[in-house]
Amino acid sequence: MSPIRNVGGVGGAGQPQGPQGGRPAGGPKFADILKAKLEGVKWSGHAQERLASRGISLTDRDRALIDGAFRKASEKGSRNSLFLLRDIGLIVSVENRTVVTAVDKADLKERVFTEIDSTVILE
Numbered sequence: 001m002s003p004i005r006n007v008g009g010v011g012g013a014g015q016p017q018g019p020q021g022g023r024p025a026g027g028p029k030f031a032d033i034l035k036a037k038l039e040g041v042k043w044s045g046h047a048q049e050r051l052a053s054r055g056i057s058l059t060d061r062d063r064a065l066i067d068g069a070f071r072k073a074s075e076k077g078s079r080n081s082l083f084l085l086r087d088i089g090l091i092v093s094v095e096n097r098t099v100v101t102a103v104d105k106a107d108l109k110e111r112v113f114t115e116i117d118s119t120v121i122l123e
Contacts, residue, residue, distance in 0.1 A: 041067055042098040047090070050102040056088055062122075066090065069120040070097055078118040085122040089113075 041063070043051075051058070058066075062085060073081045073094045083090040087105035091113065092098065103111065 040097070041070060042096065044098055044100050047099040047101050054102070054104045054107075056102055056104055065122040066099070069122055070094060073118055073120055076118065078120075080116045081118040081120055082113050082116050083120045083122060091116065094118075 050056070065085060066083060069081075069083050070092070073083075073092075078094045081092050081094055083092055087108070089103040089108050089111075091100045091103075093100055
């Protein structure tokens with residue numbers, strides 16, 4: 001006999017289940033939510049400070065483009081990259097899915113970016 005038993009009222013055991021086996025109809029799967037959270041783009045404290053101090057704001061579309069750029073760079077084997085989005089430059093660690101720092105148009109001029117192996121231009 002198994003030491004784990006269904007106990008009424010605990011963890012939904014004995015409760016009516018929806019058409020998806022306990023998951024509300026049309027709701028996302030737990031595994032999909034977890035995967036999205038684990039694979040989401042991370043922003044270093046330095047990058048967050050740079051965005052704030054330079055008055056750079058990103059739209060949901062911008063964030064989606066950045067997320068897509070991580071996928072493309074990863075598929076090509078990039079490890080560290082410069083993402084160019086309009087007049088914003090983002091130095092990223094592709095392996096860690098982390099934005100390391102951000103620069104605005106003024107800082108992009110006459111700058112040399114080292115230790116990157118790729119550039120992704122986002123539009």
